[in-house]
Amino acid sequence: MVVRIPMSKTGNKKLRDELSRLERIDRAQVVKAIETAREHGDLKENAEYHAAKERQGHIEGRILELKDKLSRAEVIDCSKVSIKTAVFGTIVQLLDLDTDDEVVYQLLGPEESDVKKGSISVLSPLGQSMLGKTVGDEVQAKTPGGTREFEIIDIRSSDFC
Numbered sequence: 001m002v003v004r005i006p007m008s009k010t011g012n013k014k015l016r017d018e019l020s021r022l023e024r025i026d027r028a029q030v031v032k033a034i035e036t037a038r039e040h041g042d043l044k045e046n047a048e049y050h051a052a053k054e055r056q057g058h059i060e061g062r063i064l065e066l067k068d069k070l071s072r073a074e075v076i077d078c079s080k081v082s083i084k085t086a087v088f089g090t091i092v093q094l095l096d097l098d099t100d101d102e103v104v105y106q107l108l109g110p111e112e113s114d115v116k117k118g119s120i121s122v123l124s125p126l127g128q129s130m131l132g133k134t135v136g137d138e139v140q141a142k143t144p145g146g147t148r149e150f151e152i153i154d155i156r157s158s159d160f161c
Helices: 009-038 047-071 125-130
Strands: 005-008 073-076 091-096 102-108 119-121 138-143 146-156
Touching: 005 009, 005 102, 009 047, 009 073, 047 073, 102 125, 119 125, 125 138, 125 146
Parallel strands: 005 073, 102 119
Antiparallel strands: 091 102, 091 146, 138 146
């Protein structure tokens, strides 16, 4: 069974753009760097050659990874999701019931999530606990620092997706 990866249109485009750059630009540059390094002679002690070969391995690995993720992508149009409940693409404002601090997160896929930029994965413990909840509902999430409790105080749509 294929495990689908939820992602926004924007996230999908970003991965496709990265794949295109790796295949068309970076791959050609590293091949050229390998050729240039070979011209310097003895490959055993040629640091430029070994660095270029290592970079080539990273590029090829990332290309395979991106192709896999894109083949399993479930692209979701966030402009068409309901804001009645917390779902993929919505922005959820939470009240931390322990500290009375408010936090705001957009629910996105694992490839797009970045807590520092205000987005979390729908597959994370907090993301999963929010899915399907409405304003006024309380959610619990097991975090590395222990179980935390939040109240959903607002759900809105996003322009990002």
